[in-house]
Amino acid sequence: MESVLYNILGAVATFLLAFVVGMIYGGLNRKITARVQNRKGPPFYQNFIDAMKLASKRSAIHHGIMQHFGPAFIMVSSVMSLMVVPVLTHNQWFPNLNFHGDLIFLLYIMVFGPLGMALGAGQTGNPNSAIGVTRGLSLMTGFEIPWVMALVALMIQYHTTSIVDLMNVQIQSGTWLMFSSPFAFIAAVMAMLGMFRYSPFDIVGAPAELASGPISENGGKYLFVMMSAGSVFAFVKLTLYVDLFMGGADNLVILLVKTFVLYLIPVLYSLTTVRYRTEHAIRWFWGWPSFFGLLAILQAVFFK
Amino acid sequence: MINDKNSQKIVDIIQNWARQHSIWVLAYGTGCGAIELPPTMTSRYDAERLGVRGAATPRQADVLLITGYLTTKTLKRVIRVYEQMQDPKYVVGFGSCTINGGMYYDSYNTIKVLDKYLPVDVYINGCMPRPEAVLSGFAKLQERIAEGRAEGAKKYKENLEWYRANQKKIIPNWVMPDYNW
Numbered sequence: 001m002e003s004v005l006y007n008i009l010g011a012v013a014t015f016l017l018a019f020v021v022g023m024i025y026g027g028l029n030r031k032i033t034a035r036v037q038n039r040k041g042p043p044f045y046q047n048f049i050d051a052m053k054l055a056s057k058r059s060a061i062h063h064g065i066m067q068h069f070g071p072a073f074i075m076v077s078s079v080m081s082l083m084v085v086p087v088l089t090h091n092q093w094f095p096n097l098n099f100h101g102d103l104i105f106l107l108y109i110m111v112f113g114p115l116g117m118a119l120g121a122g123q124t125g126n127p128n129s130a131i132g133v134t135r136g137l138s139l140m141t142g143f144e145i146p147w148v149m150a151l152v153a154l155m156i157q158y159h160t161t162s163i164v165d166l167m168n169v170q171i172q173s174g175t176w177l178m179f180s181s182p183f184a185f186i187a188a189v190m191a192m193l194g195m196f197r198y199s200p201f202d203i204v205g206a207p208a209e210l211a212s213g214p215i216s217e218n219g220g221k222y223l224f225v226m227m228s229a230g231s232v233f234a235f236v237k238l239t240l241y242v243d244l245f246m247g248g249a250d251n252l253v254i255l256l257v258k259t260f261v262l263y264l265i266p267v268l269y270s271l272t273t274v275r276y277r278t279e280h281a282i283r284w285f286w287g288w289p290s291f292f293g294l295l296a297i298l299q300a301v302f303f304k
Numbered sequence: 305m306i307n308d309k310n311s312q313k314i315v316d317i318i319q320n321w322a323r324q325h326s327i328w329v330l331a332y333g334t335g336c337g338a339i340e341l342p343p344t345m346t347s348r349y350d351a352e353r354l355g356v357r358g359a360a361t362p363r364q365a366d367v368l369l370i371t372g373y374l375t376t377k378t379l380k381r382v383i384r385v386y387e388q389m390q391d392p393k394y395v396v397g398f399g400s401c402t403i404n405g406g407m408y409y410d411s412y413n414t415i416k417v418l419d420k421y422l423p424v425d426v427y428i429n430g431c432m433p434r435p436e437a438v439l440s441g442f443a444k445l446q447e448r449i450a451e452g453r454a455e456g457a458k459k460y461k462e463n464l465e466w467y468r469a470n471q472k473k474i475i476p477n478w479v480m481p482d483y484n485w
Contacts, residue, residue: 030352039350046355052322053366059391128361212360219363219390 011083014094015232018082021256022231023047025238028260029198029267036271051227057220063124070120071218071225077113078233081106085240088255089167089248101161103151106240111140113229117214124217132213135278136204142285143194143201149293150188154244157181157300163243170247178245183296185245189265190289194281195237198270201281209275238262316452323366323392324449325355327442330365330389332382335372337398337432344435356442362388367445368422372432373401373408374415376474383471384480386422391457394449396441397424400431407431420470423456 027044034041062068084102087094099105114136121129154177155161158169170176178185194201204213215226238259242249246262249255276284331341344351345358359365362385374382386395397418400406405416418424425448428441448454460467472478 034350034352038347040353041350042352042355042357046326049322049355050326050328052319053326056319056322057390057392061390207358207360212364215364216361217363219361219365223364 010094014082014087014096015079017087017094017252018232018235019228021259022233022235023051023228025234025260025263026231029263032264032267033271047227047231051224054220054224054227060220060222062222063217066123067120067217067222070117070123071222071229073116073120074113074229074233075225077109077116078229078236080109080112081236081240082232084109084163085236086164086167086243086248087239088252089171089250098162098164102163103155103161103166106163107148107151111144113233114140117226121214121217126217128211128216129214132204132206132210132216135206135210136214138278139194139197139201139203139281142282143191143289146187146285146289146293147191147195149290150184150191150296151244153181153184153293153296153300156297163240167243167248176245176247181296181299183292183299187289187293187296188241188245189262190292191285192237192241192262193266193269194285196234196266198266200270200273200276202270202275203278203281206275234263235259320450320452324446327354327356327367327445328359328365329356329367329369330359330362330385331369331371332385333371334374334378334382335399335401337371340398340432340435340438341369341371344438349435349439351439351442354439354442354446362386363390365389366392367394367396369396369398370402370418370422371398373399373406373411374418376413376415379415379421379471380475380480383421392454393457394425394445394454395422395456396445397427398438398441399433400429403427403429415474421467421474423459423467425454425456 024044024047027042027047030046031041031044083097084106086096086098118133118137121133154166158166160166160169166177173180197204204210205215206213210216215223218226239255241262242255242258246258249258331338333341343349345356351357362368366389368382368386368389370382386393395418397403401408401414402418402424405411405414408414409416415421426441426445428437430437433441445454
């Protein structure tokens, strides 16, 4: 009984950590973007102010029960993936519900949120939402292929589908997987550019073109839930990459350093490029990233 | 405890502080004023450091910016956009045209006084107002929000008949739903 209570408290702590870190990273993204564009930029805590404002909106209308549940689906998906990904390697504070095969479970649950979102956006009847959803699902077919290829390469190479086992492999061998399976890392990082949906892959939101796409009918508290879920999910993705490829982290400082370095890749790449069209984005993902994914699988099969 | 008057006051102060520092603007580019917004947003004047940033749709926006003259034809769309915004919401009238018609004072197809049709919180004077004037207008709006005086949406709900009557005088073929938020 005590361990259950302990796990629940730990889960809440993990959620709060993910929320705060994800929000601050989002704010730093805005700050970095502003500095690159020679502006002063908002303070790094601007996202917290935005979230507080959205949460304190007095009205929030919805067009039906499915749209009402859409943000909840994203939140559920984010929290479920957060619970599976180990935050630190050795710790008592952040429990995680990992099990054998959680990597495959994660592959499923990571697309659950966008699918629920798609159902919710469909009910709004806004044409921009419908276009955004089709674009989002198309983009997903793009980046899921190199991403799954990278993970399958890891699974073949180390005969495990557990994140914790992969972390233990890195601790025992003393090298990070980004050096022992470099092609998988390259493919996964390229897929990450699409996962974050920053420019040039911001074809789903596309503010000037689609009026923010699937979320265009959501305001106030709905947008607040989506924003929080997005921040938590960003933390989950970054932590998962650190766990899989960069040997995990022993304490929070190392975790923050490693995740922020990883986060700079999509942020800085987004500043150098402009938006692709949908077919260009998919072609991009099915080109070099998938090629590196294939190389990773070949390496895993032939050079174990 | 929760419904206590003093604790409600504290909550109001915190919420108004958040509203004050996070203003998402829906720039309804009705007239020539829209051209002053890119310089306001980009690196020379950088409105984002004050928390002012663009919103893509009315559902997400806090401020409706009426940039310049408003023709009788666009008024209908502006009303619809305003009613789709979520409460609390503010309207900023931009340029002389929204105050008294400006250079279109004798035009047959523009709105002269915007305040008759939508509850305006802050007017920005000028033809055209430069980005400095726009920023000072936003600063004024922030002041009003912090003091809790920017309650245009409440005013609109309370005086809906009066606003509707004025609006229907301009729009003869009224085919919109009467209650739209």
